[in-house]
Amino acid sequence: NGREVAVGAKQIVLNAGTAYGGAALHENQPMLDQVTALSHVRLHRVDHATVEEALAGSLKDTIHMNEVKKVLGDVFLFKNLTEGQVERLVRCLERRCYAKGDPIVKQGEEATDFYLIQSGTVRVMKDGQQLRRLGRWDYFGERGLLLQESRSATCLAEEACVCFSLDKTAFSDVVGSFRRELEHRMNLQDLDVTMADLRLRAVVGQGNFG
Known part of the structure; x- marks a missing residue:
């Protein structure tokens, strides 16, 4: 109960029920931030070994999966899912190393999986030309699954990479309720629209951003 504040480069006030120190616990390292009580405070302190034993597995993997769950909740494809659906989605993910x-x-092969990059960099190539690079928590492979078409590009591990994959069946189950909306958005990306095709309706803002 009570309040306390973590003092460092950024000051953050923590209230009752808030946990802190997860990053240090993750790496089994000392905390670097100074923490000062602003009022009478009662804390529950748990060490690394106790948490690992309670979780009956690797603390690092557990924290990573919680991070994946948060990332998936922010991905447009899955933003309408309930918390329970996101949890089921996380359980369906398979970790792959490259x-x-x-x-x-x-490019040209059958689309069988959706991919989410946990670490490393992926190079996207089409017809031998590099289109872009993808990094941590970027995703790819959804187009072929949604439109049921062959892969439109090749994705190469530019360095050692770890990806989470979701197979076609699980992906279809997850996006089934709003599949048509996603397909429509994908098809719009294929339209060739020029300035001559557009009409000015109103000026909604002005600025020097590009």
Whole structure:
């Protein structure tokens, strides 16, 4: 109960029921922030070994999966899912490791999985030309699954990479309720629209952002 404040580069006030120190616990390292009580405070302190034993597994993996759950909740494809649906989605993910230069998907092959990058960099190539690079918590592979078409590009591990994959069946179950909306948005990306095709309706703002 009570309040306390973590003093560091950024001052944060913590209230009753708030946990802190997760990052240090994750790495089994000392906390770097100074924490000062602003009022009478009662704390529950748990060490690394106790938490690992209680979780009956790797604390690092558990924290990573909680992070994945949060990331998926922010992904447009899954933003309308309930918390329970996101949890089921996380349980369906398979962790895959790739060495530098390994192809993750190849242009023209059948689309079988959706991918979420946990670590590393992925190079996206089409017809031998590099289109972009993807990094941590970027995702790819949804287009082929949604539109039921072959892979439109090749994705290569630019360095050692770890990805979470979701197979076609699980992906379809998850997005089934709003599949048509997603397909429509995907198809709009294929339209060739020029300035001549557009009409000015109103000026909604002005500024020097680009």
